[in-house]
Amino acid sequence: MxxxxxxxxxxxxxxxxxxxxxxxxxxxxxxxxxxxxxxxxxxxxxxxxxxxxxxxxxxxxxxxxxxxxxxxxxxxxxxxxxxxxxxxxxxxxxxxxxxxxxxxxxxxxxxxxxxxxxxxxxxxxxxxxxxxxxxxxxxxxxxxxxxxxxxxxVDLIANIFLAMMILMAYKLYEQQELPSIRDLIIIFLAGFGSSNSKPQLEPLVFAVLVFITLRILWLEWHNSVNRQQLVKWLYKAVPIALLASLLIFATPVRNIIAYGNPFYPVKIELLVRY
Structure with missing residues (x-):
């Protein structure tokens, strides 16, 4: 010893x-x-x-x-x-x-x-x-x-906001609970900042938001006790999401209303006759 x-x-x-x-x-x-x-x-x-x-x-x-x-x-x-x-x-x-x-x-x-x-x-x-x-x-x-x-x-500010969105999406896919109000506000502000700073990033912001939306829907469906609770949540979430989307894509929405082209003054032609 x-x-x-x-x-x-x-x-x-x-x-x-x-x-x-x-x-x-x-x-x-x-x-x-x-x-x-x-x-x-x-x-x-x-x-x-x-x-x-x-x-x-x-x-x-x-x-x-x-x-x-x-x-x-x-x-x-x-x-x-x-x-x-x-x-x-x-x-x-x-x-x-x-x-x-x-x-x-x-x-x-x-x-x-x-x-x-x-x-x-x-x-x-x-x-x-x-x-x-x-x-x-x-x-x-x-x-x-x-x-x-x-x-x-303005490239840095626009891309930093986009990077924040992507990282918040990553965080969302890592966790099993719904995002907090603070997280949703960060996602909204980041999307708004990126989309309204540089037109080239608008499609990327849209793509990231699609992934975020799908994850939130899956989490709510997975955590809902019954169908009635899910429907009640959708009645609240959908109008808020639509309003947030209109603000995030304020510039392309305005351009569609005013000029019929979301990327005005860049000319967009989907169908071209030769």
Missing amino acids: ENCSLSRIFLEMIIEPKTLKLKKLQLNLETILKVIAAIITFSVFLRGAIDVDYGYDSWGYHLPFAARIWNIIPAEQFINMEARFDGFPLLGEFFQGFLWWITRRVQSANLVGFLSLVIYVYFLKRHFQIAYYLSIIALLAVPSIQIHASNSY
Whole structure:
């Protein structure tokens, strides 16, 4: 017994220092990664806040539309692109114009992409427990994300909202209970943000919503006690879903009503005679 006790004490004397060293190393590595993430984040923010974006699309229509929405420049200085202004989704430009208007600096329009990245990092932490510094380093390691986080394009904000939708759909398929009200609000806001920021993403948003709807229907059917409860739930859910869909696809719905084409001013021809 004494030999066993001595052996145990001896092993603890050897193992515990190694464990402490390993924990200390992990803490040091985590601290280093946090510092790196902070430096990268501040650098991207600084570039967006100081640098004027001279990209073609930025001055071709993003910034002029942002200025037009918030009446920042006189009407006679608007670029004559009425078809695009009337038909394209302008949520990204709305936010750009708002930041430009409150700061009186055109550079502030660059921060829309940066702020969308911050929201996404918070979303990953809140719903998937991914550390802030890991998300920041991983995302900003992608050159296109790094560029779009500090310019006046709307690609990043639109795709981040789409990514949030896809991840919420994944979460929904992982769980066996119906989504919470908070989860449904996130899905709605993400769909609204993506669809009303970039027309190319409207079909993808629709596809993701189909998958989400099918999963919610299956979960409700599976969890319902009887048919009457399911029918009662449908009477409540269907009108809310229709209203949410009209808001999410506000731009294409408006274009269908006004121009008969959801992707106006892009010409769509389903049947062509040769």
